[in-house]
Amino acid sequence: MSHHVTFNDLPQGGEKFEPAKGGKIIGALGLVGVLGLIASAFFFFTKTDTFAYSWLFAVFFTFTFVVGGCFWILLHSASNSSWGVAVRRIWENLANMILALGIFAAPLLLPQVQKPLYEWMNHHREAAVHAHHDHTTVKEALHHMSVENPHLHALVSKYGYMNLNTWFSWYTRFFLYFLILWHIARTLRNKSLKQEQDGDIKHTIAARQFSCRWLLFYALTVTFAAYDWLVGLDYLWFSTMWGVYIFAGCAWASMGLTILVITWLRGLGYMKKVVTDEHYHLMGKLLFAFTVFWAYIAFSQYFLIWYANITEETRFYLIRNTDGWRWVSIFIVIGHFVGPFLLLLSQPRKKNPVVVSLVCLWILFMHLVDIYWNVIPERGPSLGIGVWVPGAWVQDLAALCAVFGSMGFLYLRGLAKYSLYPWRDPRLIESVNVIN
């Protein structure tokens, strides 16, 4: 209250980011992206089978941030909150990266990439050939095949969801996910940009109504995308916690990224007046909440599977709790939960931009480990190579550099397109002076 900021204290037209100012990081990301893309192209043609896993890991890792950004604008609008107006544009831009990500995700549509990743598709394709030959349906052909291979009974039972040839096939859903996320991201940013023309509160209200309706579709999108792309790696496995687990990681990591981007922008001299340590505190609290939420969900999933001890379910944790992966699992428990939990517990640390940003760097790293641990352990056993694939980490790194580097480059450059905060939002002043 001592430094009450009014509308006149803020620059007319908001603050525009000049990419030249942040050239070092943007340039580095671009370079990493280009080098990664070249390496990826090489691995794609020479080591397609193992590299498919690397690419899936990199695309999904990047996808979680975009999805998380989408969640935060939806939640912000739906809950009618005012504190986040100052940082909302960062989320809007993050969510709008979905189209660019679609290009990076497109290789997953290629049968050559799907072959090593999704065993169930191979069975379905074989069944389709039989079905064509015997003039029956794919489902019946699968049923016949299960005489030889009893595991395929599961595929017959799951046919309604896991299939390649109905109106609700894997392909249809793939396009739907991007369409829905793009629609949400674009609509909310458009409303926000229109408000910059007239400063009318009606756009805020419209965004609220829109968000309340689309939160449901958003939740379904994240859940189903997580199932289709990751659970599908092992068609016998299932977990009802999976969608929530992935979602918790998305919200957590994207909040971490938001804090880092804001700290970076403030270091370059932007948003100095609109973002205060109160915002850091608020975002830190949400980060803390999702640290606990993630742990709660991750443990629930592990605990139920561990205790129930059903063969199809335990396979997921068996391959991750044996050999070297066991230490990664234990590392995740400590690094993903215990560390951030203790670090984010106290208020002064959350309010300190430097400290909380360092924690956020750690959080991004742990989220990377988490997604890696979810995707990669499946590679060796599925391809019949063993637990570890020697030297494959180079391919993982190449894919990560290609996708995350390029997307990071596009994202940070894209910040320059609009004002860094919605400068004519009627509740901006309320947000700038927030005290909690």
Place this chain on the structure above:
Amino acid sequence: MSTTLKRVHGYLAEFDSVKDLYHAAEQVRDAGYQRWDVHSPFPIHGMDTAMGNPRSKLPIFVFCGGITGTAIAFILQTITQTNFWSHIGLGFLQKIVEAYPTVVQGKPTDIWTLPAFFPVMFELTILFSAFTTLFGLLALIGLPRWNHPLFASKNFPKFSDDGFFVCIEARDPKFSQEGTKSLLEKAGGKNIELVEDEL
């Protein structure tokens, strides 16, 4: 007739609005008073800063309470259901409970059966934290008590409806009959009264 002993509790001043109360609080804080408080019908954002209150000690108590809960749950469960304590050379602890061993659920007996104990560790952490929060808070604010000297003021009941008050207590080392009163007047206080506590 009335020869009741009375003790001066302090000066009570009323303010018209949240804004006045806030600025008054800043002035009292800057004058260096320690034993004083504001009373309002609802919480006011930023009042802690305006009053210059230090951070509450409660979180430290709650943290210790929570850790105690986790530790108790861990110790009780591992003593009765695993061989962990024998392995680290404290087998006598397990001897104590061997009269009533709980060998149930077909779990492994080493420390890696730990996930089975998490729910109880979690619950006891919450329970102990909640208890320390509640009882720690009551201890720190001095509740429950039978009465409060400020209830002697006829004006004061408005604090739960539409009144905003500052009360500077007489036990404050800076308190003086003239100086304190003029400070409150200067800050815009109205209906300033000397509240007396019946002994």
